[in-house]
Amino acid sequence: MKMLRILLVCLLVLSTVPADAASPTLKNGYTVKTTKLYWRAMQSSPVAKTLRTNVPVRYVPYNRSWSNVYIGSTRYFTPSVNLKAGIPKMTSSERLRLVNKQHGLPSTYRSPQLTTLTIPTVYQKGSEKTLMTAEAAYALAKLYYAGRKQGHTLYALSAYRSYSTQKSIYNYWVSARGTSYASKYVAIPGHSEHQTGLAVDMTSRRMRLGLYESFDQSPEGKWMLQNAHRYGFILRYPKGKERITGYNYEPWHLRYVGVKEATLMKQQNWTLEEWWRKR
Numbered sequence: 562m563k564m565l566r567i568l569l570v571c572l573l574v575l576s577t578v579p580a581d582a583a584s585p586t587l588k589n590g591y592t593v594k595t596t597k598l599y600w601r602a603m604q605s606s607p608v609a610k611t612l613r614t615n616v617p618v619r620y621v622p623y624n625r626s627w628s629n630v631y632i633g634s635t636r637y638f639t640p641s642v643n644l645k646a647g648i649p650k651m652t653s654s655e656r657l658r659l660v661n662k663q664h665g666l667p668s669t670y671r672s673p674q675l676t677t678l679t680i681p682t683v684y685q686k687g688s689e690k691t692l693m694t695a696e697a698a699y700a701l702a703k704l705y706y707a708g709r710k711q712g713h714t715l716y717a718l719s720a721y722r723s724y725s726t727q728k729s730i731y732n733y734w735v736s737a738r739g740t741s742y743a744s745k746y747v748a749i750p751g752h753s754e755h756q757t758g759l760a761v762d763m764t765s766r767r768m769r770l771g772l773y774e775s776f777d778q779s780p781e782g783k784w785m786l787q788n789a790h791r792y793g794f795i796l797r798y799p800k801g802k803e804r805i806t807g808y809n810y811e812p813w814h815l816r817y818v819g820v821k822e823a824t825l826m827k828q829q830n831w832t833l834e835e836w837w838r839k840r
């Protein structure tokens with residue numbers, strides 16, 4: 562388990578560091594408070610950039626008290642006390658945020674913790690569809706490797722979706738099929754759970770990397786539905802709960818809520834709506 566964790570951390574680091582032999586070994590970390598980045602060490606002006614708390618960064622110690630933070634290929638300096646190694650943790654209210662037809666997100670909402678998934682994705686890395694909040698992305702990697710160990714290879718099709726993407730999808734269907742069709746099958750902008758950065762649609766080669774209800778009959782889908790809670794994911798739109806969730810059965814749509822709550826919801830057969838009502 563410890564080896565696996567080390568391997569996962571290595572994979573997370575390797576996948577985000579450009580393959581340049583001259584570049585320093587960067588650590589994955591996050592900002593522990595609002596963090597000002599400077600162009601030079603030991604110099605507190607001018608401020609080059611300000612990062613919020615819990616933003617994932619790649620960094621390397623520069624001297625005893627300062628570190629280099631890399632954003633893309635640009636190097637900044639900041640006091641090392643602003644940084645912590647590892648994966649940024651969410652608060653439980655962020656982790657359990659309810660987004661559905663009744664509860665929306667502001668159009669400007671975008672988690673500062675979005676990072677690129679390390680598992681195989683259908684879309685090329687760089688697409689917003691391959692982003693998830695760091696804690697959820699890390700948990701999804703654990704789920705993926707556990708599946709691989711049992712001979713099941715899962716792919717992430719669609720994870721994060723911005724408000725503006727959802728808006729163009731919705732508008733497309735309104736113009737193609739009318740408002741009543743669109744509102745039945747496509748979330749109104751601000752009401753898609755994918756905007757939280759905690760949701761992901763999963764698939765497999767057997768599903769030709771698409772989304773089909775028969776996924777729940779495939780070995781990969783069966784395994785995923787039985788085990789996702791161990792890694793903090795729930796099936797967000799189960800069969801028989803359509804009137805509670807407001808959505809048709811989707812055996813591919815996982816939502817990250819954390820291991821403890823996912824296990825409880827699985828045991829009690831609760832949707833996220835029911836968890837909010839009954840907890």
Ligand SMILES: [Zn+2]
Binds near residue numbers: 755760761762814
């Ligand atoms: Zn989905």
